[in-house]
Amino acid sequence: MWGRQRESYSMYKRMPSRDNTSVVDVEDNSAHLLESMDLETTNPSWRLSFPYVLVATLSSFLFGYHLGVVNEPLESISLDLGFSGNTLAEGLVVSTCLAGALVGCLFSGWIADEFGRRRAFQLCALPMIIGAAVSAITGNLMGMLLGRFLVGIGMGIGPPVASLYVTEVSPSYVRGTYGGFIQIATCLGLMAALFIGIPVKEISGWWRICFWVATIPAGILALAIVFCPESPHWLHKQGRSAEAEMEFERLLGGAHVKYSMAELSKLDRGDDTETVKLEELLHGRHFRVVFIGSTLFALQQLSGINAIFYFSSSVFKSAGVSSKLANVFIGIANLSGSVVAMTLMDKLGRKVLLQWSFFGMAASMALQVSASSSYMPESGALYLSVGGMLLFVLTFALGAGPVPGLLLPEIFPSRIRAKAMAVCMSVHWVINFFVGLLFLQLLEQLGSQLLYSMFATFCLMAVVFVKRNVVETKGKSLQEIEISLLPQE
Structure with a gap:
């Protein structure tokens, strides 16, 4: 029976003809095909996979928290650890985390493939727990840098594994919505860091509490992921089909197991357990999708979004708004856009959201350029600058922020x-690292008008790139997407 069902679904391999098949076999095979078609049109319950998606997004919450945890306490940290006024040391406390994230990210693919998605989450949480504890108890700069580097390693492993896991365990009709939770969790992490850091100026040593708090969600992630199903896609790649069936039952319900396994078998060419070499990703039949993914992330960062996140306080300060209030406004705009994107991801589709998001970001940067004009009255320039910045963050969160992390595992x-x-x-x-490093120097040498014009140009380039290269994945199974994109051998 399984052999016939596999034949019914195979779109990738040529199967030999069966001229002597009996009428009974044909009818039986047709019945299985109709049954599977019915299952394809009947969506599994989203409630089965939802709790596991929430656990996975804890890694994104931690990512956002550690990005923002030193913003408010940095002055207190520098005073207590004896490097107050040393801008290089203060910059290292912020950027060492990014260096660790690059290291973690480079190993994330190997970890996820070698040990599975669940174990990868635990290996993401472990350096975050140790790093946060080291940062909390240290009495000198070197201890703080070590702690931030360890935390960064976990930050580098977490986001790609979260995107992989959410994509592979989600029913196709809610995969976009679930992907939106990753961006929302990041926003909530940033806002939680801001909220917990509020008493830092009034309570001596409060910054240490800020780091200790980070160990709680990391510990919950490490423990809770044990009770979550492993990715059936990873299990199938390992040849553990029986376990993959069991996990599909937990995620989708028993009625959808056979259809889901048949979908996986469409692309089972017997080479999935072979080691993937870097050369395979940079040329040949895989080059197109890797090029699309890398360019999307490059354009996302070249749009200037992290320059806005890192240096928004100075713009708001010139408008007479405190840095705390500025961070609140930025956080609200980011969270609002992420919530809207989550609701639209499976309705409008990924491509539409990406195009309009980048277009809105270009328009927002045009407002910033206008605000920098010498012909603009001072009061009007302030309103345009603040409004343009908030609109930029809002439109980023509508598509350019959440979509690439969801779209790439799909394609x-x-x-x-x-x-x-x-x-x-x-x-x-x-x-991200070089934009943060060079932004203030470029702003000083080129001027705000030219620099913001460059950011707007990259946003418009992204609109054209998305229109020409990105395919719509809304509502499609991962196997359907793969067949449509990957050239046949």
Whole structure:
């Protein structure tokens, strides 16, 4: 029976003809096909996979928390650890985390493929727990840098694994919505860091509490993931089909197991257990999808979003708004856009959201350019600058923020998914680092008008790139997407 069902679904291999098949066999085979078609049109309950998606997004919450945890306490940290006024040391406390994230990201694909998605989450949580504890108890700068580097390693492993896991365990009709939870969790992490850091100026040593608090969600992630199902896609790649069936039953319900396994078998060419080499990702039949993914992340960072996140306080300060209030406004705009994106991801589709998001970001940067004009009255310039910045963050969160992390695991073939994701996220971290490093120097040498015009140009380039290269994945199974994108051998 399984052999006939596999024949019914096989779109990838040529199967030999069976001229002597009896009428009974044909009718039986047709019955199985109709039954499977019915299952395809009947969506599994989203409630089965939802709790596991929430556990996975704890890694994104931690990612956001550690990005923001030193923003408010940095002055207190520098005073207590004896490097107050040393801008290089203060910059290292912030950027060492990014260096660790690049290292973690480079190994994330190998970890996810070698040990599975669940164990990868635990290996993400472990350095975050140790690093946060080291940062909390240290009495000098070197201890703080070590703690931040360890935390960064966990931050580098977490996001690509979260994107992989959520993509592989989600029913196709809610995969976009579930992907939106990753961005929302990141926003909530940033806002939690801001909220917990409020008493830092009034209570001596409060910054240590801020780091200790980070160990709680990391510990919950490490423990809770044990009770979550492993990715059936990873199990199938390992040849553990019986376990994959069991996990599909937990995620989708028993009625959808056979259809889901048949979907996986469409692309079972017997080479999934072979090691994926870097050369395979950079040329040949996999080059197109890796190029699309890397370019999307590059354009996302070259749009200037992290420059806005890192240096928004100075813009708001010039408008007479305190840095705390500025961070609240930025956080609200980011969270609001992420919530809207989550509701629209499976209705409008990924491609539409990406195009309009980048277009809105270009328009927002045009407002910033206008605000920098010498012909603009001072009061009007302040309103345009603040309004343009908030609109930029809002439109980023509507598409350019959440979509690439969801879209890339969808378009990458199962065999290369984890390692290709690591390559693309590495591009993200490298450009993120250099934008943060060079932004203030470029602003001083080029002026705000030219620099913001460059950011707007990259956003418009992204609109054109998405229109020409990105395929719509809304509502499609991962196997259907792979067949449509990957050239046949």
